[in-house]
């Protein structure tokens with residue numbers, strides 16, 4: 540079982556499930572010491588086994604992270620899903636756990652759908668024959684409604700999505716998480732500790748201010764022993780849809796995303812241009828890879844998707860030769 544290390548724990552935390560939890564020298568001064576020492580969190584959560592059972596027919600589970608909001612994480616998740624499902628042999632699911640900002644139903648063109656339940660659990664909404672989605676957005680009576688939940692209630696819904704959705708047989712489940720490294724991230728990693736996670740994809744834009752938060756995200760993954768499939772640089776440059784001229788919108792002021800990835804020894808999966816067609820497809824709930832398959836952004840998604848698949852199928856991290864320039 541994966542050792543759970545809270546975000547606010549000191550560097551040498553022995554893990555909240557360990558025998559030394561709350562008693563090790565590293566625990567001195569830790570804000571969680573009382574609860575860890577009490578042994579309350581050592582009791583295995585019975586739902587973790589139920590989640591593993593529910594997801595036993597899902598071959599690969601991938602978390603999609605971003606350090607900051609507004610970097611296009613949900614759009615990237617949606618287009619990775621569309622790209623993976625363009626192979627009709629593959630069954631793909633997308634789980635949206637961005638509880639307070641669920642944008643996936645709109646991006647995928649299923650905004651007015653409602654979740655139905657059967658004897659097997661909640662049925663996901665089918666975008667295509669081999670692409671399904673579950674989102675808290677389906678539980679709201681109006682897309683304008685705000686979800687004002689915190690802590691336990693949010694974690695309870697994430698657990699319910701993992702335990703009670705009847706995905707059927709899936710090749711890939713992409714899990715779109717909220718920005719940052721919050722409670723929800725720790726919860727999902729804990730809830731999936733028995734079911735297993737292939738790894739995380741981290742989405743960022745090229746500005747240094749975004750990269751600062753990506754470094755935190757990378758450290759978060761390393762602390763949780765969560766494999767990093769790689770970093771995706773989104774909105775890296777503008778490719779004019781008419782003349783195909785490329786303009787660099789955010790020229791790197793330091794090492795840039797690929798330099799930062801090298802420095803932190805994580806794979807760089809490639810860059811996706813800032814493309815008006817991406818926004819158009821997202822606003823209209825259309826698949827970019829299917830609607831504009833020859834656009835530079837659709838080609839970038841295809842290349843990145845191949846690397847993600849390669850990682851999942853062979854458990855091999857992409858190499859620098861795989862990098863898209």
Ligand code: SF4
Pocket residue numbers: 544545548549551552553554555559560561562563565566569570571572573575576
């Ligand atoms: S008290 Fe708990 S969270 Fe803090 S360092 Fe010890 S085991 Fe880790």
